[in-house]
Amino acid sequence: MSTQSYRLRVNGADHEVAEGWIGESLLDVLRDRLGLPGAKNACEEGECGSCSVLVDGVLSCACLVLAAAAIGTEITTVEGLGAEGALTDVQQAFIDAGAVQCGFCTPGLIVAIHDLLDQDASPERLVVEEALSGNLCRCTGYGRILEAVDLVAARRSAS
């Protein structure tokens, strides 16, 4: 297997990837080489959104990006959202609204919702449904997740 050493910029820090197989996806490298397992591996074919990360600010499935193709980009994972272990408002709302069950879809949804609300501070329900329709959840039926989004929007507009 042909390997290559390169550097990725993740959550504001440079990470060395030593002799990685060039076929490894960004998801593989984040999880197995960089100790960042927050992006999840529910389908590894771009259908479920559990591996959602931001690549240069664009919401992406890390499983569909070759890691070596992400050289030179700014990558943000769920681990890089909050400052120093503090919860973001979306994370707090997930807890408050009861949006977490097994939690496997949760990190991807947190990233996707931050992306949505950064673009539209108070989206209509249908906009939220469409924006999150690429994030599968099998536990919740989405009711508490949509509630969490509304909660964040309400709290942001109140503050």
Added chain:
Amino acid sequence: MTDVATHRRTGAPRVGESAPRPDGVAKVQGRFAFSSDLFAENLLWGQTIRSPHAHARIIDIDIREALSLPGVHAVLTADDVPGELHYGLEHQDQPVLAADVVRYFGEPVALVAADHPETARRAAAAVVVSYEPLTPLVDSALAAQADPIHPDGNVLRTLTIRHGDLDATAAVVVEGTYEVGMQDQAFMGPESGMALPSADGGVELFVSTQWLHADRRQVAGCLGLPEDMVRITLAGVGGAFGAREDLSLHVHLCLLSQHTGRPVKMVYRRPESFVGHVHRHPARMWYRHHADTDGTLVKVEARLLLDGGAYASSSLAVIANATCFAAGPYRVPHADIEGTVVRTNNPPCGAMRGFGAVQSCFAHEAQMDKLAAALALDPVELRRRNALATGDTLVTGQVITGAAPVAEVIDACASHPLPDLAAVDEQPMMHRPGGAGRTADAHHVRRATGFALGFKNLLFSEGFDDYSSAVCRLENGAVTITCACAEVGQGFVTLAQQIAREELGIDEIVLAPAETATVGSAGSTSASRQSWMSGGAVQAACRAVRGRVLQQVARRRGVALDGLVLRDGIIESLDGSVRVDLADAVDGPIEETAEYHHRPTQPLDENGQGDAHVSFAFAAHRAVVDVDPELGLVRVHDMTTAQDVGRVLNPLQAIGQIEGGTAQGVGLAVMEELIVEDGIIKNRSFTDYLIPTTLDMPTVRIAALIEEPEPDAPFGAKGIGEPPTISSTPAIVAALRAATGLELTRVPVRPQDIALPRS
């Protein structure tokens, strides 16, 4: 001992309140360690070689090339299994690795361990297995007469229920045949885990599962090790829904680790996951209902045939449920019901949320609507007239002694105001049948409602003693609870803390890891049983600790034991002479272990009669749908539900269970099916196996949680996970029938079933 002056109640949520999940912060931050997140130094990666045939004889397995690849550390076959060659949840009939014959598509044949996951995949591809394909037995209706495809035969179980007068009939008779397709649990976290060799020659396994101790029994047997040399720890579970009740990669991981002496990790990808666990049984069901002209049910006849696939898994219990609850939650004085589950070369089927009751509920509710139409009665009224209540007798002869607020469930759901929905042509395109760009002409769309009622048993049945165990330790004022209950997302960890707080009045409750080495079995996280069984064990262990604390205080302070109370962390005597903080009341640690058993049940006799079940839970759903009859497309707008819950222990978690359970019923109604052709699953991805998204899911409105306490249950609470998945599917199909006038006898309802119905 220090006397305290103030009465303390700091407000950490107790039983009945919406306590936050103890694992919530880690889960939202991406720090929670799921079974696919594990890592160890010197790690190897495992890969499974699987059968591409549904039925074939294995002629030869050539591992030489695979073994010669750089980075490959082991290639194992059935010859390398040191202990029992077969495992099974109830019946030990499934090979760890197929030796001479494969019986389903995707059956494991060989294993590889390598130093990189891609190396492992390439090595797996280099293992040359020579097969002689055999004709697969794929029609469940032919299985009983066909040549056996397994030494144990093709009929896994037949259960006959004969109740009352088998010759009884009545003025109105309706008959129907129904079918349920194969549904997948489709949990998000794929099968994964890690095994490490331990110093004593045993093995440590970290895995996502539903029942640690049942895993240990089977793994130890296959490894030829005593149980205490197999230590299994629950790794973070990404959903379960029944699919993790059977072993998947457990023994394989341990074999590779034992063989290489190194930690081995395995993670299924989604296509492998679809063949790596059991599914919901496909069913074919014939029914005939007899009723008086006033709608009183007189007799139900039914013949149920479930396809168990290649191995037994939990089929024996699934068919028992399907058969026992075949007549629905109604008073039925006469019944003639036979349920059979057979072995075929289709994918193995086993546990999935609702467990047999889902299949028969789809059929009995269709029959009730058919009967209502024949009687010109309102379907809800027909159900109300026949609804079970406490004191009524089931078709198994069992008298319901616990709570059965069925009429209340019906009334609460049916009387809830209909949703305030925009007219079809005012709906956003995304919310029209089929989504944006599909339904061109809103004027053809028809809207209708449907209603359904369902029930099932809680806890294990037929004489099985599925006890749970828990340890409570009080030390320096801190409480640690140890229980092997598998947390799969349902929120038992939250509940365990709430119960311990309730019993001991201490806010800080530490939960030790769920593992086999430190505590006895908790039983399975299934059958809506853990709130009751492991909740009961935690409660009993806490009460035992409380009892010992009070004894010590009574002895030291010279007061009567029955004059002492423990409330909110303070021990007080009724006469006011003692008032001491629990943290300061005792010197050394106090530890108590409790085993909780439910009241015993009985096996069913040759007529299917007996007190086989502990308790029952009921739910109703009302669905509102829009249908485009020309394109066969559907939009489910609203699911309103009411459920018999005994008592709500955590309102937020209860809502989550009901919304999530309803979603899986929506999926079965209109979209979810594993397409199996000649035994081969054709849609092994989320591209082709569709589960509801945010755009598919309707609003779920909970009309009422009916709180009639269950006398036997801790805190009076019934399990709540499964009922929402049972009545949701038939409510949607009832609405589709009302909208289209079609019979729609099969789920999932596909576009062609509506647009191109067979006449």
